[in-house]
Amino acid sequence: MYPNWILQRAYLTPLRNALTYKEQTWTFQQLNELSIQRARQLTALGIKQGDRIAIMGPSKPELVIMIYACMHLQCEMVMLNRRLSQAEIAYQLEDSEAVVILIADEDIEKLPSHASPLLFSAIEKGTEASIVISKEWSLHQTTSIMYTSGTTGFPKGVRQTVGNHQASATASVLNIGLQADDTWLCAVPLFHISGFSILVRSLLYGNKVHLYDYFDVEAISQNIIDGDVTHMSVVAVTLERILHTLEQRSAQASSRFKLMLAGGGPVPVDYLKRAKALHLAVAQTYGMTETSSQTATLASEDAMSKIGSAGKPLFFNQIRIAEPNLSGEGEICIRGPHVTPGYIGRFAQKSATVDGWLYTGDIGYLDDEGYLFVIDRRADLIISGGENIYPAEIENVLLTHPAVKEAGVCGIDDEQWGQVPIAFVVLKEQIQIDQLLAFCQKFLARYKIPKKIIITDKLPRNGANKLLRRKLKQ
Structure with a gap:
């Protein structure tokens, strides 16, 4: 058993600043008291310890407090991505069998019409019931569930336990170090593992989180210039926007700013060179939802000597390459205490690991010094602005349209987003491309909608009639 992170942090450093949003700041003690109050209000509404609940809201203090309240109740939190379509959210709600949906008032329109959620405002005004907050948590207790796209086109609900998050945060701090006045700027969504892991690290390390509900490049750049923050998580597209802003201002990062963790795909060499000129240390990382954030990280001092490496x-993690070819390239496999114990819903019976190893589907190699190089992210995966897009998801939607006979999707390079999806379709009957795009808008998040749809007579397939997506680009 391990301590309830929220209680323990409030006990150890009650008056230390925990969260800043706009002009307001909360201490760890204040967040603990507010979250316990919210837990009592949730209990009065019938939510029981250990219930599986779905939660959605923008990255604001109200969401942080609601998350901590659910953690106090040891609920399993299905973190709903507010960028998804109603159809995608409906699938996750059905698959997860969440007993209730907790939602910020401003997000109510994002839910399918048949949903009956509890609004944050109603919870906050509600009565309180007496509860006993557990002072200890089991390492095997599921804390969060995040849906990740799959090659089948059906997203999988990934379980992340207390032990997974704790191992991830501990391994990270052993890598980057820790000081009491460190402040992590969080401008990534809290429903993503990148955002949620920042909250976990805050509780375990006792560091402040400087929270943004959207990517405000001007304000964020000023924080970096002024030294208000010491760390930040970015993807390539947001890093470039910060670099551009600093360059436009002829400004540099404060000497107090320590590190940017860059995930969601490789960082272009040009960005690394520009960052170095601005005194901005960038550490590239490799991780996934199934590993509760980072598995490997490239130290910033190695960025130029190990270009392209993750x-x-x-410390606690292991990586090996399965069935390497003559060049040493094969499937990346991961083992460690940060790896998910499994899935929920339709994939509940699917084992996450084989003999303890998570087979990622990513192709890569380890060089002579043990540095990981990722060649292909899950073969057909499209990474657009840090968001993972599986072609099968888009193809499945297109194939439900009565005019579409066949569909194939691939990613093409994009200056702003890294990659964007495009679709190739074989038609059964004539239809306007604009009509197909409008159809996609009903069922897909905006970032998944093909940037271009190309009508073709046939799609490239192999002898087994399997779609060859790599040939779509050609």
Whole structure:
């Protein structure tokens, strides 16, 4: 058993600042008291300890407090991505069998019409019931559930336990170090593992989170210039926007700013050179939802000598290459205490690991010094602005349209987003491309909608009639 992170942090450093949003700041003690109050209000509404609940809201203090309240109740939190379509959210609600949906008032329109959620405002005004907050948590207790796209086109609900998050945060701090006045700027969504892991690290390390509900490049750049923050998580597209802003201002990062963790795909060499000129240390990382954030990280001092590498596995983690070819390239496999114990819903019976190893589907190799190089992210995966897009998801939607006979999707390079999806379709009957795009808008998040749809007579397939997506680009 391990301590309830929220209680323990409030006990150890009650008056230390925990969260800043706009002009307001909360201490760890204040967040603990507010979250316990919210837990009592949730209990009065019938939510029981250990219930599986779905939660959605923008990255604001109200969401942080609601998350901590659910953690106090040891609920399993299905973190709903507010960028998804109603159809995608409906699938996750049905698959997860969440007993209730907790939602910020401003997000109510994002839910399918048949949903009956509890609004944050109603919870906050509600009565309180007496509860006993557990002072200890089991390492095997599921804390969060995040849906990740799959090659089948059906997203999988990934379980992340207390032990997974704790191992991830501990391995990260052993890599980057810790000081009491460190402040992590969080401008990534809290429903993503990148955002949620920042909250976990805050509780375990006792560091402040400087929270943004959207990517405000001007304000964020000023924080970096002024030294208000010491760390930040970015993807390539947001890093470039910060670099551009600093360059436009002829400004540099404060000496107090320590590190940017860059995930969601490789960082272009040009960005690394520009960052170095601005005194901005960038550490590239490799991780996934199934590993509760980072598995490997490239130290910033190695960025130029190991261009294209994701670094070495963090302290508790192991990486091996399965069935390598003559060049040493094969499937990346991961083992460690940060790896998910499994899935929920339709994939509940699917084992996450084989003999303890998570087979990622990513192709890569380890060089002579043990540095990981990722060649292909899950073969057909499209990474657009840090968001993972599986072609099968888009193809499945297109194939439900009565005018579409066949559909194939691939990613093409994009200056702003890294990659964007495009679709190739074989038609059964004539239809306007604009009509197909409008159809996609009903069922897909905006970032998944093909940037271009190309009508073709046939799609490239192999002898087994399997779609060859790599040939779509050609």
